[in-house]
Amino acid sequence: MFANFLPAQIQQLTESTSIALAQAIARQDILTPLNPQPIATTYVHQGKGGTPILLLHGFDSSIFEFRRLFPKLAEHQETWAVDLLGFGFTNRISEITFSASAITTHLYYFWKTQIEVPVILVGASMGGAAAIDFTLTYPQAVKKLVLLDSAGFTSPPPIGKFLFPPFDYWAVEFLRRPKVRENISKNAYCDPRFVSVDALLCAALHLEMPGWHRALISFTKSGGYPPFGQKLTQIQQPTLILWGKDDRILGTKYAHKFEAAIPNSQLIWIEDCGHVPHLEKPEITAEYIQQFGE
Numbered sequence: 001m002f003a004n005f006l007p008a009q010i011q012q013l014t015e016s017t018s019i020a021l022a023q024a025i026a027r028q029d030i031l032t033p034l035n036p037q038p039i040a041t042t043y044v045h046q047g048k049g050g051t052p053i054l055l056l057h058g059f060d061s062s063i064f065e066f067r068r069l070f071p072k073l074a075e076h077q078e079t080w081a082v083d084l085l086g087f088g089f090t091n092r093i094s095e096i097t098f099s100a101s102a103i104t105t106h107l108y109y110f111w112k113t114q115i116e117v118p119v120i121l122v123g124a125s126m127g128g129a130a131a132i133d134f135t136l137t138y139p140q141a142v143k144k145l146v147l148l149d150s151a152g153f154t155s156p157p158p159i160g161k162f163l164f165p166p167f168d169y170w171a172v173e174f175l176r177r178p179k180v181r182e183n184i185s186k187n188a189y190c191d192p193r194f195v196s197v198d199a200l201l202c203a204a205l206h207l208e209m210p211g212w213h214r215a216l217i218s219f220t221k222s223g224g225y226p227p228f229g230q231k232l233t234q235i236q237q238p239t240l241i242l243w244g245k246d247d248r249i250l251g252t253k254y255a256h257k258f259e260a261a262i263p264n265s266q267l268i269w270i271e272d273c274g275h276v277p278h279l280e281k282p283e284i285t286a287e288y289i290q291q292f293g294e
Helices: 008-012 016-024 069-074 100-114 126-137 158-162 167-176 178-188 197-208 212-222 229-234 253-261 282-293
Strands: 026-032 035-046 053-056 079-082 119-124 142-148 239-244 265-270
Touching (some): 016 035, 016 197, 053 126, 069 282, 119 126, 126 142, 197 212, 229 253, 239 253, 239 282
Parallel strands (some): 142 239
Antiparallel strands (some): 026 035, 035 079
């Protein structure tokens, strides 16, 4: 029923969208310049027709983040979601240093191997920063850009400078605590009723993958994604900015700043919605993306 490389806890999923996405997860070896060994990369791919959509998840997350949005998009056009390098269920090769530039390189070779035509690139939270970086680095691969409550306007906290053994392990292990993850999830939603047992399981499954600690420490120490600043003016692709009106993670001021900085952009607010419109308001989020992609 489920791929054998996925954690055994996946059998505990109960919601239909979670189970359907889990059953669709595939893995492809991707050759990159990052390491002689190919990177076993996890993704889902469904739908036909139109410009392909490629979904990028947020920090310490996985493709399960799109379990509600993905099927709604795939009903109408070809849709992909991929686990970024160092995250999700994609293999964490010990010799690789995980950083923003490494994520972009890996994503390019995934796109080149699997898709190879310009996409509508959709990034959520940190995935938005990844999408911006990819668009700036490989503009030929991106037809249109969609940012969902995106990071990338300010610097991440400088905690990476202070992560030394054994404190780095303890700091990352703190993020594993169920109560910590539950509190983060509650802050991400406008309506806390979305924080179900199934939702918490979806948000934690990737923690069971080998190398989770090391990869998260490596990425944090790298500094993550710096603010893009004036580089945002270089984005020529039409850009849709979707933002939850009640975002308690990033707030709402950055939505206006992205709109002002990216030349060909439009901002749409999603009412009664927090930091994760793709999870809390998947129907309207899918509708806006489909209209924008026409």
